[in-house]
Amino acid sequence: MATTLNETLLLAVPLAPLAGSLIAGLFGKTVGRAGAHTVTILGVAIAFVLSCITLFDVMNGASFNATVYEWMSVGGLKFEVGFLIDSLTALMMVVVTFVSLMVHIYTIGYMADEEGYQRFFSYIALFTFSMLMLVMSNNFLQLFFGWEAVGLVSYLLIGFYFKRESAIYANMKAFLVNRVGDFGFLLGIGLLLAYGGSLNYNDVFAKGHELAALTFPGTSWNLLTAACICLFVGAMGKSAQFPLHVWLPDSMEGPTPISALIHAATMVTAGIFMVARMSPLFELSDAALSFIVVIGAITALFMGFLGVVQNDIKRVVAYSTLSQLGYMTVALGVSAYPVAIFHLMTHAFFKALLFLGAGSVIIGMHHDQDMRNMGGLRKYMPITWITSLVGSLALIGTPFFSGFYSKDSIIEAVKASHLGGSGFAYFAVVASVFVTALYSFRMYFLVFHGEERFRNPKHPESPMGIEAAQAAHSGHGHGHDDHHVHVPHESPWVIWVPLVLLAIPSVISGAYAIQPLLYGGFFSHGVAFQDVIFIGQNHPALAEIGEEFHGWAAMGAHAFSGLPVWLALAGVIVAWFFYMKRPDLPAVVSRTFSPVYKLLANAYYLDKINEVVFARGAVAIGRGLWKEGDVVVIDGVVNGSAKFIGWFATVIRFLQSGYIYHYAFAMIIGMLGLLTLFVTLGGK
Numbered sequence: 001m002a003t004t005l006n007e008t009l010l011l012a013v014p015l016a017p018l019a020g021s022l023i024a025g026l027f028g029k030t031v032g033r034a035g036a037h038t039v040t041i042l043g044v045a046i047a048f049v050l051s052c053i054t055l056f057d058v059m060n061g062a063s064f065n066a067t068v069y070e071w072m073s074v075g076g077l078k079f080e081v082g083f084l085i086d087s088l089t090a091l092m093m094v095v096v097t098f099v100s101l102m103v104h105i106y107t108i109g110y111m112a113d114e115e116g117y118q119r120f121f122s123y124i125a126l127f128t129f130s131m132l133m134l135v136m137s138n139n140f141l142q143l144f145f146g147w148e149a150v151g152l153v154s155y156l157l158i159g160f161y162f163k164r165e166s167a168i169y170a171n172m173k174a175f176l177v178n179r180v181g182d183f184g185f186l187l188g189i190g191l192l193l194a195y196g197g198s199l200n201y202n203d204v205f206a207k208g209h210e211l212a213a214l215t216f217p218g219t220s221w222n223l224l225t226a227a228c229i230c231l232f233v234g235a236m237g238k239s240a241q242f243p244l245h246v247w248l249p250d251s252m253e254g255p256t257p258i259s260a261l262i263h264a265a266t267m268v269t270a271g272i273f274m275v276a277r278m279s280p281l282f283e284l285s286d287a288a289l290s291f292i293v294v295i296g297a298i299t300a301l302f303m304g305f306l307g308v309v310q311n312d313i314k315r316v317v318a319y320s321t322l323s324q325l326g327y328m329t330v331a332l333g334v335s336a337y338p339v340a341i342f343h344l345m346t347h348a349f350f351k352a353l354l355f356l357g358a359g360s361v362i363i364g365m366h367h368d369q370d371m372r373n374m375g376g377l378r379k380y381m382p383i384t385w386i387t388s389l390v391g392s393l394a395l396i397g398t399p400f401f402s403g404f405y406s407k408d409s410i411i412e413a414v415k416a417s418h419l420g421g422s423g424f425a426y427f428a429v430v431a432s433v434f435v436t437a438l439y440s441f442r443m444y445f446l447v448f449h450g451e452e453r454f455r456n457p458k459h460p461e462s463p464m465g466i467e468a469a470q471a472a473h474s475g476h477g478h479g480h481d482d483h484h485v486h487v488p489h490e491s492p493w494v495i496w497v498p499l500v501l502l503a504i505p506s507v508i509s510g511a512y513a514i515q516p517l518l519y520g521g522f523f524s525h526g527v528a529f530q531d532v533i534f535i536g537q538n539h540p541a542l543a544e545i546g547e548e549f550h551g552w553a554a555m556g557a558h559a560f561s562g563l564p565v566w567l568a569l570a571g572v573i574v575a576w577f578f579y580m581k582r583p584d585l586p587a588v589v590s591r592t593f594s595p596v597y598k599l600l601a602n603a604y605y606l607d608k609i610n611e612v613v614f615a616r617g618a619v620a621i622g623r624g625l626w627k628e629g630d631v632v633v634i635d636g637v638v639n640g641s642a643k644f645i646g647w648f649a650t651v652i653r654f655l656q657s658g659y660i661y662h663y664a665f666a667m668i669i670g671m672l673g674l675l676t677l678f679v680t681l682g683g684k
Helices: 007-026 028-059 087-110 117-136 140-158 165-196 201-206 208-212 223-238 247-253 256-264 267-277 286-308 313-333 337-364 382-395 402-416 422-448 463-473 493-519 531-535 541-547 552-561 563-581 585-592 594-601 603-653 660-683
Strands: 064-074 077-085
Touching: 007 028, 007 064, 007 077, 007 087, 007 117, 028 087, 028 117, 077 087, 077 117, 077 140, 087 117, 087 256, 087 267, 087 337, 087 493, 117 140, 117 256, 117 267, 140 165, 140 223, 140 247, 140 256, 140 267, 165 201, 165 208, 165 223, 165 247, 201 208, 208 223, 223 267, 223 286, 247 256, 247 313, 256 267, 256 313, 256 337, 267 313, 267 337, 286 313, 286 422, 286 594, 286 603, 313 337, 313 402, 313 422, 337 382, 337 402, 337 493, 382 402, 382 422, 382 493, 402 422, 402 493, 402 541, 402 552, 402 563, 422 563, 493 541, 493 552, 552 563, 563 585, 585 594, 594 603
Parallel strands: none
Antiparallel strands: 064 077
């Protein structure tokens, strides 16, 4: 087995999706719809196969860490495109390309009747290219390129329906919030470059202990702590951590396939991957790790609460993503980096499954996304029903499903940690188990069981119900279709096949991967990781839970004696009682606890705070710069000086008559004046 991977094959991994994107985007009219989806799916399929080969080779001892292309050199600083392929990168490559491939296939059916078909395929293939460049990078320059490229393409995809005002608002919101995080990210890179002297990962990692001994100029702050927190601020934006999470729910304005791609394996996991990749630096700062733990815990618990009050099926899954990203972040904070990546992998499968299942439901419901207008769909959409059930069981951590192994490992790692903030984090991740089960099965029961509400008039508070009421009020309709009920139906095979293929790893991947990923030698196949990170010499949480591990079967059986499983079961039972047995109770509870309900329904008023404080503050600053800077300074001083010079020139122009005798006369007068001055001064 070769110890170095083939550079040409590695280049083909990101370039194959890029080629498909360019063909679909530039020659979409020429190749047509079939050509656009064929070239993009082929490109991503090639990337997936090559990624699997790469993962196999890496597990057998191969690696790659070299420059592929040198862009330019400034003094001793080099700007390069390079690849770092170790076990972390190889795993991410497989996850990204597999989920992307499923989304590409699914899109054929979901976007079949949409305008901009070729454009959409071009965008999602470009998204895949951007994410691959990010995870394969071996230097901060390429990391930042992939980081920004993912953000740019997400802007295009969220605003795909660019004629819809809500979509324009959502993509602008995502773009601006991510710029806030990216500012911190860029500051962190700048600090490491300034004091590490290189953009290459390994060079900076090698100076980690030197950087940890420095303080930020003019302060007593630890330099490495400041750099790591700045890097994590970037992750807070990209991976939607509190309070920079506000863009993610609104990103549901994009088509469902891109919701799955953004939320499952690409954009939102970029921050998790970045912190794991930078773990040799984060390990040297307990303050930065504690900050990460607290932010992750807040996100995991409080974003989960918001999922309980959502009625849009996609928004429920979106808030679920926020909560699960909080779990991953907490795992990073307690130095359980392999556990965070493990949950990233399992989450990619079952969250993509849930999003694509939601899209299948939306198609069956004729693009109605309000769960209050659904119910009883399991009879009409059996494949969507069973795969969505699998995804929900994996999400809540049901024993022997993939999500159980990764989520339970996070809970145990947090419990074993002694880092500052880990006590609060343990409470948050345990409480979130109940909350996750509650909102997950609330969605499941409302959509697939109970009364067939699609036969009734639309719920008056749902968007479609409001439209129907407006039509009836204006005399253009009856408020709903009195003569014909659109009965839901199962989606075509291009939609349900990806659901089945995603359901398989949602069940088995956890049991299969837990031993090698967490307690085996999988992450020892690295060229940038240090063994200390994984054997727990600095932060022993992962090592401690490893002592209690006796195999996937024993872990699943032992789970029934632990608290999380019973909390998840309690959440399912409460959801069943409230939405199946006594569907009148939720309204009673919301009225009884009206202030709490309003707080949750308004997402803690964070959007309003951002709008009033930050958005209006930015507008006020801009208006002040315009009035004081532009009008007063530029128009007043700069333009005023120009007007004065113009006036002075106009006066002087009268002295320039062009006659010689005028100039001679002026010279004589001038000489007489000088003589008079000299005589006067001499007399004194």
